[in-house]
Amino acid sequence: MSGAAGMAGRELYLRLLRYVRPYWRVFAVAVLGMVGFAATEPALSALLKPMLDGSFIARDARMTTLVPLALIAVFLVRGISSYAATVGMAWVANHVVMDLRRDLFQQLLVLPARFYAGHATGRLVSKVTYDVAQVAQASTQALVVLVQDGLAVVGLIGWMLWLNWRLTLIAFVVLPVLAVTVRLASRRLRSLSGRLQRAMGDMTHVLEEAVGGYRIVRIFGGEDYERGRFAAVNDAVRRLNTRVTATSSAFVSVVQVAAVAALALIVYVAARQAASDQFTVGGFVSFFAAIGLLFRPLKRLTQINEQLQKGIAAAESAFALLDEPAEPARGRLRPERVRAALAFEGVGFAYDREPVLHDVDLQVAPGETVALVGPSGSGKTTLAMLLPRFYDPTAGRILLDGVDLRELDLAWLRAQIAYVSQEIVLFNDTVRANIAYGALAGADDEAVRRAAEAADALEFIERLPEGFDTVIGERGVRLSGGQRQRLAIARAILKDAPILILDEATSALDSAAERRVQAAVDRLRTGRTSIVIAHRLSTIERADRIVVLDRGRIVETGTHADLLAAGGLYAELQRLQRAKG
Structure with a gap:
């Protein structure tokens, strides 16, 4: 995949926030709630100074009354703000998840067949389910911590500077350690998160195959094989989750050790200042209360890096899918009448440079039934799938009523085709x-x-x-x-529809039902152009024309009787099928 791959984390995050934009009003209320909650953190610490110095030491009656009332007001603001921030951001997060999943699903509906041929279904399902859930953490929930706790830290540090700037500067000694640690941990966590998301995709893929193919698993004794496959991907997810946790934990531990070292130095200096009456009891307690309150938001801010890097890695995966080019649909023509005359002119096709069809020339008259037969891998299905433009020819062109299929509106073209597959x-x-x-x-x-x-x-x-x-x-x-x-x-x-593609449409029926359905199919084909991909040759003996393909080339054309009389590949295929019973 390309597109979002290699995009910087900042660009990814800004792109992600576009999904928040439609809900900016609720988002703004939530942000105001965060600001209100953050403001109560330094307020709690600040109230301790007048409470101790005024109420207990100076015995100020006015402070004795005002401080308790202020505490009630602070916690009232705190509760309302917390509710607004938590519920508002959860509401926005759920809408972001819904919108992103909607866009990914819509993208899956328009991606070309080549994309699906190269990507396992389980991995695509994992992108829409697991990856998007991780994205929500980065776009909204992580933002609560970044804004709310970030403002709380700023407020508490501001209060500490006002109280005692010398002691506060000592706390800043840990900042270079934090900066280096954050940078190293971010790189590691983003790399591990990307690998974890791919491993989850592998697990979903294995689960889907084992559950979808349970009959084959049971009949062919594949239980041990599937257990082994699942155990391998399950263990890979376990190991990556453990590495993510270990990296995050080490990061938090380094931060805490640095913070405690700074705190020990602060305690020593504060004690010296208090001894020389440079610091009041209320100021001392208020300062250390601010430090105590500072630890919780700092811890959350350091831990949010893991969540943020997971979300950014998931966003990179999701946006890479969104940036995949959609199925080409350049045509605009929508003819009013359809005769359903088809013409293949020098058609060639290759999957990833491996040729499948070579210089195919075929004219199909309106209402004609043409059967495509040939050995496995001869190009029958590929030729038929070029008609609804699941693929475009790599050489030559296909015409419908004299118009190149690429000039026709894609939805209109497919509306003219009915398809019954073997699967x-x-x-x-x-x-x-x-x-x-x-x-x-x-x-x-x-x-x-x-x-x-x-x-x-x-x-x-x-x-x-x-x-x-x-x-x-x-x-x-x-x-x-x-x-x-x-x-x-x-x-x-x-x-x-005027055009039918039938891929052995009666293959799963018993003999009696096959006769009845074959009669219905014969009636359906009347007056319609039909391309029949035949595996069981007995079903196409009444076709107007039989086209025999071998290694991507037309080697024989004619009626059933003519081809049998010619004694070529068709006659050989008939002989082999009759010999098998």
Whole structure:
């Protein structure tokens, strides 16, 4: 990935804060709450001086009354401010997470097929779930500590300087130590956080494969193998988490040791000043109360570096995905009529410089059914996937009614194509929603019913507990393979597009159902241009034309009878399939 990769932490954080901008009013209220809370820290310390010097030593009756009332007022402001800061920032954080996840999901919907071919699904899921949660820590919660505790530290140090500037300067001895420690720890934590996020992506990927492929795991005895894979990534996450904790803890320890050393020196000097009446009892107690109050915000400020670096590393990962170029959609033409004449002119294609198709020339007349056959890896599926422009040819061009596909509006082009794949894609929704999916969602119930009947699916749908309103589970797990296939065919029938791509659409059906569905598919093909990717050659014997591919080239073209008579590759493939049964 490029884009955000290598972006400086400051640039990443500023970009991240753009997600906060729409909620600036709530954010401003939260910041005011932080300021109010921070102001109470030095106020608590400051009240100790008049309380001790005025009430207990000078026995001032007025101070005896005012100081308790001031304490109540300070804690009232403190409580209201804390509520405003905590709830306000949590509200903003949740909206930032929602918006960032929305943008990442929208980006995933428009990324090209090449991107998905090179990235594991689990890692992408981890970016949207785990990484974004880390980003929220940096964009909002870390900001609470930075602003609230930062202002508290400034206020307390200001009060200390006013009380006794000599003692306060001694405290500043630790600042160079802190600066060097923060710099070193930040580099280490950011590096470890990036590695931790990648390891979490690997874990999600392994989990997804093991859960999704549980049948194969069980049947082929892959439990020990999967345990080993998961143990490896799980241990990697453990080790990285331990390193993050160790680095953060060492950082905090160095800061605390430096602070205590400065405190010891302060105690010594303060005792000398008190002995010579240069420091009152109230001032002495107030000064050390300020030091005591200073430790907690300082500790949080040193610990926030870990959280901040995790968030910045996660932001770098998320923004790198957002910066990926979307699927090219330069075309604007949306013809009113579609004859569905296709022409492949000198088409070549390569995956990462590995040629898959070579100089393919093919004309498909409107309404013609062309079957693509050939050995595995011959380029059948690749050629068909060039039509909806999941990929663009690396050489030559493809025309629809004489217009280059790249000049057509991409959404319009795909609206002209119905697709049934061998690997059925269904969603954890109702039967009706899976047939009338996406742009078909507005179809009336009668149209959905007719499509199901034409696909020979109506009979089993009506036997389901809630008919068309039955939820079929993830990937249609509650249905048989044949039932899932028929739902996909019903979806294609309902779309009623002028171009069909059928990738062995009847492969999961038994013989009786196959005959019924094949008849429905034959009716569907009438008057439409159809590209049929054939693995089982018996299903395409009635195709208008059969195109035989081998190693990315067209080697034979003709009808079933002509190709058998020619005795070439097609005849050999037929012989091999019949021999297998």
